Amino acid sequence: MKYATYRHEGEIRVGQVSPDGLSVTPVRVAGRPVSDLHDVFAGAAGASGAPVALASVELLAPIPRPRRNLFCVGKNYAAHAKEFAGSGFDAGHTGAPEDLPTDPIVFTKAPECVIGHGAAIWAAEGVTDFLDYEAELAVIIGVGGRGITRAEAMRHVWGYTIINDVTARDWQKRHKQWFMGKSFDTFAPMGPFAVTADAIDGASLDLSCWVNGERRQHANTRDLIFDIPTLIETISAGITLMPGDIIATGTPEGVGIGRKPPTALRRGDLIEIEIAGIGRLGNRVG
Secondary structure (H helix, E strand, O other): OEEEEEEEOOEEEEEEEOOOOOEEEEEEEOOEEOOOOHHHHOOOOEEOOOOEEHHHOEEEOOOOOOOOOEEEEEOOEHHHHHHHHOOOOOOOOOOOOOOOOOOOEEEEEOHHHEEOOOOOEOOOOOOOOOEEOOEEEEEEEOOOEOOOOHHHHHHHEEEEEEEEOOEEHHHHHHOOOOHHHHOOOOOEEEOOOEEEOOOOOOOOOEEEEEEOOEEEEEEEHHHEOOOHHHHHHHHHOOOOEOOOOEEEOOOOOOOHHHOOOOOOOOOOOEEEEEEOOOEEEEEEEO
16 A cells, blocks of 8 residues: 655645545544554554545655654665765775675664655755765665564565655765765655555665656666665664664665766756655755
């Protein structure tokens, strides 16, 4: 099933998206409307009532304010790992550009930087000199746990959404860690929908990103260096995962710093990310 979190007539609601993608039916638990996707993870929620046209609502991020930092994975597609290592912005890379990570590189983004489909990405003019995009599949944890094995990992996945891991590359390089340059306000567009794990195969999804209509990124999640079960096993080895935790699985080749010459985002640019079975996330730099 596909879910949306939206604002309609001044109220925030969670709804089930119709198969044709044109309407959303409010989700209820014990007869009351649901305003938080966390209520759906328990499995007791059901859609009922009159559907509302999606064109008449404001789409928010599926989880507008995550309860914890977003877990993110760096350099998890081979071609992107090489383009980043050779870009001059990867202050932490010490080997040859073709050297790939031997273990998942995990960092976090602050939860306050999440915005929804259609919301503006802050240009941060005067703060950063190089604003960049990163199209990513995000995993939503439904069942928490610590010490989760690869064999059991997918039982802990509730579903998936899309994240644009917006990055201030100069901050990422200068501070030699990734938290600050990736956690500016509005730097985590998410959505437009969340899709349950039984509806799509997260291990084989086409992902594409366009900037002003030009396709910049295209890959399939089959190309991940570290697959979803490995990421869950690695993170949960010492950190208890909780329902609603979000894991952004990494971006493929084609980001702005990998272009020749490198091309930063500018005010007015439109970034659109599409993942098969989830939808298309669009945000303009403002």
